Amino acid sequence: MKIIVADDHHIVRQGLLALIQTARVGSIIADVDSGEKAWQHILRHEPDIAILDITMGEVSGLSVCQRIKARGLKTRVILLTMHSDIKVIDNALEAGAHGYLPKSDAFHSLIKAIHTVHTGGQYISDSHQSELQSYRNNKTDFELTIREKEVIHHIALGQTNKEIGKALFISAKTVDAHRTRVMKKLGFKKTAQLVRFAIEQGLSL
Amino acid sequence: MKIIVADDHHIVRQGLLALIQTARVGSIIADVDSGEKAWQHILRHEPDIAILDITMGEVSGLSVCQRIKARGLKTRVILLTMHSDIKVIDNALEAGAHGYLPKSDAFHSLIKAIHTVHTGGQYISDSHQSELQSYRNNKTDFELTIREKEVIHHIALGQTNKEIGKALFISAKTVDAHRTRVMKKLGFKKTAQLVRFAIEQGLSL
DNA sequence: AGATAAATAGGGTATTTCCCCTATATCGGC
DNA sequence: GCCGATATAGGGGAAATACCCTATTTATCT
Numbered sequence: 001m002k003i004i005v006a007d008d009h010h011i012v013r014q015g016l017l018a019l020i021q022t023a024r025v026g027s028i029i030a031d032v033d034s035g036e037k038a039w040q041h042i043l044r045h046e047p048d049i050a051i052l053d054i055t056m057g058e059v060s061g062l063s064v065c066q067r068i069k070a071r072g073l074k075t076r077v078i079l080l081t082m083h084s085d086i087k088v089i090d091n092a093l094e095a096g097a098h099g100y101l102p103k104s105d106a107f108h109s110l111i112k113a114i115h116t117v118h119t120g121g122q123y124i125s126d127s128h129q130s131e132l133q134s135y136r137n138n139k140t141d142f143e144l145t146i147r148e149k150e151v152i153h154h155i156a157l158g159q160t161n162k163e164i165g166k167a168l169f170i171s172a173k174t175v176d177a178h179r180t181r182v183m184k185k186l187g188f189k190k191t192a193q194l195v196r197f198a199i200e201q202g203l204s205l
Numbered sequence: 206m207k208i209i210v211a212d213d214h215h216i217v218r219q220g221l222l223a224l225i226q227t228a229r230v231g232s233i234i235a236d237v238d239s240g241e242k243a244w245q246h247i248l249r250h251e252p253d254i255a256i257l258d259i260t261m262g263e264v265s266g267l268s269v270c271q272r273i274k275a276r277g278l279k280t281r282v283i284l285l286t287m288h289s290d291i292k293v294i295d296n297a298l299e300a301g302a303h304g305y306l307p308k309s310d311a312f313h314s315l316i317k318a319i320h321t322v323h324t325g326g327q328y329i330s331d332s333h334q335s336e337l338q339s340y341r342n343n344k345t346d347f348e349l350t351i352r353e354k355e356v357i358h359h360i361a362l363g364q365t366n367k368e369i370g371k372a373l374f375i376s377a378k379t380v381d382a383h384r385t386r387v388m389k390k391l392g393f394k395k396t397a398q399l400v401r402f403a404i405e406q407g408l409s410l
Numbered sequence: 411a412g413a414t415a416a417a418t419a420g421g422g423t424a425t426t427t428c429c430c431c432t433a434t435a436t437c438g439g440c
Numbered sequence: 441g442c443c444g445a446t447a448t449a450g451g452g453g454a455a456a457t458a459c460c461c462t463a464t465t466t467a468t469c470t
Binding site: 008009010011012013014015016017018019033080082103104105107110155156157158159160188189190191192193195196199 | 398
Binding site: 350352353375376377378379381382383386395396 | 415416417418419420421426427
């Protein structure tokens, strides 16, 4: 079994190499530190399995995964992440990943994932599986309306509902309604989380 | 040389163990997956070196580092992070870290860091060193105490005063006092502004 | 020794957030 | 013409905040 490992963190690559060697589960034909290098290598050698970190500089593991799917290559993909966010897992599987593994997971999970994926199956940990199920069942479209984004923008600037109301020529109560709806959509409970989201999504400019 | 490794990602721990064993640079007496466990272990066994991830669940490596400094333990700390943000490095060193290492750094950097730190030196990569110099030269001193930064960190995570109090073993009223003092120092009036500040200043890790 | 700063924590109050509810008007799609 | 989504807005209440105050302890500096 030919395996390629891609992660921008040298220590993580070392860990993966050590684990895979110990388990004698296959041979690593390459370990690279970027999505772009991974893609070049996969295109040329079409390995059996690609273990890709999601967050890697310019070309993410997700992006490489989509390219593999688009080209119809036989390489099967296991995506790795730091935090096991259910939204990210959903994205990963929709991008065509055959397996999903949080970095916090232990040795045997990795080996199990490699085996499962190689024999044509899909690997997700049991706990994530059930979580994903319920997430997909009641995932109400996460898209925010223009007005909602506008309100978030003002919230991230540190304005109160009253101030935002004045700025947008609506009542503070309406602002509160928008705010509450957004919170519900995103599953947040505090303004702080919303501000963080706004900054990360570029809604605060 | 006794070394403890703390990182919530199993694969990263494996990588560190493999590297340290290969280099025969010391013996790892423990590897744990949380800041709390690390702190308990360090308190009891006072190892020579603690290699701590900064971002670990509730108790960060930064926080463990501060505790070690406060207790005057001989354990020397090397902090690890994903992204080499200069603000985070500055925070880490001010928190009492003896070394700073991005996870993307290679084998020899880790070994060099361990050696340097063990012999009483401070390790940062050369490129980061010069960057840090210029950053510190023109950073406008906001004069926040370590405790205040710690509180801000939790606020930016979206925790309430009550929750922060529990996490830091102080009353919610004290958290409120810190919060109010920071607001006054920085001229803020809302949590949102504080969250923005924390993210921009790299205090949110 | 005295001053200063930091961390602790309580009392009190006004404001704000968070979240439940109902209700109306508008607009686009089927 | 009706349905669903969006935007509007109000009632109400529990929780959290922002900000005023005082006060003690510990540590550091002069």
